[in-house]
Every structure is written in C-alpha cells, then in structure tokens.
Amino acid sequence: MKSAPARNAVEATLESIEKRVPAYGDLARRFGPLFLLRASLRDGLDDARLAKPEVDGAKLSAGIPILAGCDLSMWKAEFAKTAMALLPMLAESLGLDDAQRSALDDFLRDPEHVLGLVQARIDGNWKHFENTSKQWGAIPDTVLLYVSENVCSPVLSAVARSLGESLSDNSWDQGNCPVCGSTPSISQLSPREVTDLDHLVGGGGKKYLHCSLCGHDWRFKRNACAACGNDENESREVFFKDDVKHERIEACHKCGTYCLNIDLRECDAFPDLDTAQLGLIHLDIHARSKDLSPMTPTLWNTVEP
Numbered sequence: 001m002k003s004a005p006a007r008n009a010v011e012a013t014l015e016s017i018e019k020r021v022p023a024y025g026d027l028a029r030r031f032g033p034l035f036l037l038r039a040s041l042r043d044g045l046d047d048a049r050l051a052k053p054e055v056d057g058a059k060l061s062a063g064i065p066i067l068a069g070c071d072l073s074m075w076k077a078e079f080a081k082t083a084m085a086l087l088p089m090l091a092e093s094l095g096l097d098d099a100q101r102s103a104l105d106d107f108l109r110d111p112e113h114v115l116g117l118v119q120a121r122i123d124g125n126w127k128h129f130e131n132t133s134k135q136w137g138a139i140p141d142t143v144l145l146y147v148s149e150n151v152c153s154p155v156l157s158a159v160a161r162s163l164g165e166s167l168s169d170n171s172w173d174q175g176n177c178p179v180c181g182s183t184p185s186i187s188q189l190s191p192r193e194v195t196d197l198d199h200l201v202g203g204g205g206k207k208y209l210h211c212s213l214c215g216h217d218w219r220f221k222r223n224a225c226a227a228c229g230n231d232e233n234e235s236r237e238v239f240f241k242d243d244v245k246h247e248r249i250e251a252c253h254k255c256g257t258y259c260l261n262i263d264l265r266e267c268d269a270f271p272d273l274d275t276a277q278l279g280l281i282h283l284d285i286h287a288r289s290k291d292l293s294p295m296t297p298t299l300w301n302t303v304e305p
C-alpha cells in the first residue's frame, strides 16, 4: 500500500489538538475533513509525473520566486481535478447556501476558470477576485480567494516537494517563499536529529518559515523579523503561555506584525504545520490584544474572540 505521509501527519495533529484543547474540538471537526482531503490529494500526486518548473539560480539569487512569471497552465489538469474534489467539502466547511454552492459548481467546472483563480492568487491580482465575484453574483470574492488557496495548496505543495535538492542548493534569505512568493503563516525551530552512529541526539533549533500557500519550509535567520528584516533585540519580543513555552508569538514592534512559532525540539512528532495553527488561536487572540497584526491573515488569526 502506498504510504500517506501528509494525511497521517494531519490526522495526528488533529487528534493532539482535540486532546490538548477540547475547546477547539468543534473547529477541528468542522475543518478537519478539509485538511485531511487536501493532504490525501497531495499524497496522491505523483512527483515523477508532475511537470517541473525551471529552477533558475540567478533568478533566486535576485530574490525572485520560482513561480513568478511561470506559466501555471502546465498544472491545469491537476488544479481542475483538485477543485472538483474539494468543492463539496469547501462548500460544507464555509457553510455556503444552495445558490452559492451551485454557482461555485458551475464556475469551477471550467478548468480555465480554476486556472484564472490560481494565477490571480500567485500574481496577487485581487481585482480578479472582485471582478469574478461581480460576474458570478452569488459567490463573494472572499470565498473565491479561499477556494483558490485551497486549490493551490495540494498541487503547489507537491510541486515544491518534487523540486527537492534543486531548491535547497540555492541560497534564499527572503521572508517570502522561494517557490510561490507567499508570506509565512507560521515558523518552526527544527527538531533534534538522532545520529545513526551512536544515537546521540543533538542539534536542531534552526529556524524555518512555513509558506502559507504551498507549505514549503525555508531556512531563515533565527533572530530577525520575516516581514521587515528587523534584527534588533530591543524592538522584538517573544510571548508564550507559561506552561507551553514551545508555542510562541514572535513579535516585531518595528513593523507591528507577529508570526507564531513552534519549537519542534519539544515535540514528539513533526506536526502538520497548517493544521497546527487551528490549535493556536489563543496565541493569535493574545497577539492582537497587543495591537499586533498577523504576518499573513488566515481564517484562524482573524477569528473574533
């Protein structure tokens, strides 16, 4: 049987959230199936058959992400299939009414429409969502944006995964993703490594930012703000709950943003970082009570307390 690494990680992360913070149970049950389906779709995409974008070292050194200016139609079939597979679950978790659901169904049946949404998301062309919403009256632009991100996620994360070494061979010190250009939704300090030789456990603690769209994790300076590059100690601050020190808010008072961080040296297993955010809403609420804005607005960090 083919293994399902992404799906297994989502399952374990949802279980641990429900166990640790029962108050998030409802949310985990409402969005869990969507996360699981996205992970299954990602696991089901065969790296070997997926078209690969060109990894241009000169472009990366100049701070230009791989997918910027790239023809996304090479994955048109994958995006279209993903959209149809996700549609029922998206409609359910967003609580769409019948009219919205059927309008969205009509719209997403055309692969060109799906590609248009994906392209607009990568290009940051927000006007496209407004215009499409006006044209297809029943579907709000915020729903179209959320749909486009959910369609992007499994496909682009498989694309990022398929790039493997060709990506890590290139240096990248930006605060946005080298693959798709999106900002991070969370960061992690890498887990300790067990060496084969003498079972010594050590190392870890390197900082990686996690892309909010394609899920790629890239190395970043540990003591700097990913939004503005500020590395002065006086204007950066870390908050955490006394009994859960490995889940933190990293705040930058220079630009007024924060990003959550999980120290994986203190975790038993590597969580699914997209799912894990659902169990950290209390930190987002705390950060916003300090007048800080999330580096990347998501469904979780914009929830009203």
Ligand SMILES: [Zn+2]
Residues within 6 Å of the ligand: 177, 178, 179, 180, 181, 182, 211, 212, 213, 214, 215, 216
């Ligand atoms: Zn990305």
Ligand SMILES: [Zn+2]
Residues within 6 Å of the ligand: 225, 226, 227, 228, 229, 230, 252, 253, 254, 255, 256, 257
């Ligand atoms: Zn900053």
